Amino acid sequence: MVSVVRLTSQALVVGLSLLMPLGALAQDDGEAKVIPMEEAERGCPAKPEVVPFTSRSLVGLSGSGWLVHQAIIPPSKDTYFRGGEADRAGVKLVPPEDVKRLGAPDPKVPLWVFGKADTQACRATPTTYWAVRMGTDEDRKTYLMAELEVGCDLLPPGRLSGTPVALRQKDAPTGCKLRRANDNDTGRAGVGMPLEVMDFVPARDCEAPECTRLWESFGSRWEDGSSVTDLTVSWMERKGKKNPCDWQTEDFSILLLRPPNALAPVQLKPSGAFFGALYDSTGLRTVLSRHLGVVYVHDVAKLKAAPKQVRYASPSEEDLLTAKRTLSPCKTMR
Structure with a gap:
């Protein structure tokens, strides 16, 4: 003799809830539907890897916008500013195949940019790279900087408080925000x-x-x-x-x-x-x-x-x- 078990819609909901603890279930006209729960906030990292920005105009590039810091290029690897060029400021385009050799971070680890105050960070991807020579005779270095493709609005260069800042980390810093000066x-x-x-x-x-x-x-x-x-x-x-x-x-x-x-x-x-x-x-x-x-x-x-x-x-x-x-x-x- 074969026993037949008929599941009611209520029993089906209970069964699914045991199998799917990360979601929420709703019942509509006898049918169970899975409603995904919102991702838990990760908050701000305990040891943030902060990545600074500088304006394009400051390094000698035309147009308004920002460059993100990537690395300080060691003198032994600096093939862009040699001889007399090393004694003055300048900026030169870097081919994509050179950026890893010059110390660029792993592109698989995303950048999360804070633009406007009290907003969530958005993901950004480096695109064009530049070698930037700057400083005085006593302290002149070559920096690897990059233009970014950014998924949110950034304030134009001007006031210090409007300069973007980014975190480099695998997961989005959900729930983490950047507050600017608001009490003067x-x-x-x-x-x-x-x-x-x-x-x-x-x-x-x-x-x-x-x-x-x-x-x-x-x-x-x-x-x-x-x-x-x-x-x-x-x-x-x-x-x-x-x-x-x-x-x-x-x-x-x-x-x-x-x-x-x-x-x-x-x-x-x-x-x-x-x-x-x-x-x-x-x-x-x-x-x-x-x-x-x-x-x-x-x-x-x-x-x-x-x-x-x-x-x-x-x-x-x-x-x-x-x-x-x-x-x-x-x-x-x-």
């Missing part, structure tokens, strides 16, 4: 600095009208109370002189991080200007700053550890002259 303040006459930064600012005798103290800050804040503050202070003594370029000026800059639930901020060093911060559903994860061709990658969970430094460019003489941050009306650096 400027010290006006008679307006004091925020109390939380006062302990970090050197004391200076500065009495009006012969001396003026100006300050400005920019940074980002999060709902859990964490924040990043980039502060610049300038003291200017007139000593009876009308021309601002004749005033004696002293400048001070600092980058501060207030971790979640902390009573006071801590100083991040070494550092440069605040460039952005990576965060996910768990909160702030990584702070990025930039100075003279180096991106500093600060791990919020390990503030006592030195930040990772990513060299992507060599500063020119002009970069060195204008690197010092000041609030003086006269922009001439001494």
Whole structure:
């Protein structure tokens, strides 16, 4: 005698649910349908491989857009700038067959580019490669850079806060976002600095009208109370002189991080200007700053550890002259 088992639609749904734990089931007119669940967020990586960008115009290429850093070409492999060409800036096209020899990363590992603020990263693929010679006589190097095919909008070159940044990793950093400076303040006459930064600012005798103290800050804040503050202070003594370029000026800059639930901020060093911060559903994860061709990658969970430094460019003489941050009306650096 043969036993026959008839499955009802309800039993079929239960059976399928045991076989397909990664999906959701819905029942419509007696039929079971599998509804794929959304992919779990990976969040920001604990040790991000940060990849910087620079503008095309900065390296001498026409048109508006960006180049992504690929590698520093060792002198032994640099066949593009020899003799007198090695003593000056320049840019040359690199054939695709040369890029691996020059140190380009494995193209099988994708780049995920953060363009606009507080948005998900999009995938990018290197296309055209360039050898870029830059720097001063004391520190001149050749860099391998690439144009990108990008699946999202990027801001045009201009402000530092609009410069893209990428992560190199196998899987998309779902749930990870880049926040730009969104909390700016400027010290006006008679307006004091925020109390939380006062302990970090050197004391200076500065009495009006012969001396003026100006300050400005920019940074980002999060709902859990964490924040990043980039502060610049300038003291200017007139000593009876009308021309601002004749005033004696002293400048001070600092980058501060207030971790979640902390009573006071801590100083991040070494550092440069605040460039952005990576965060996910768990909160702030990584702070990025930039100075003279180096991106500093600060791990919020390990503030006592030195930040990772990513060299992507060599500063020119002009970069060195204008690197010092000041609030003086006269922009001439001494």
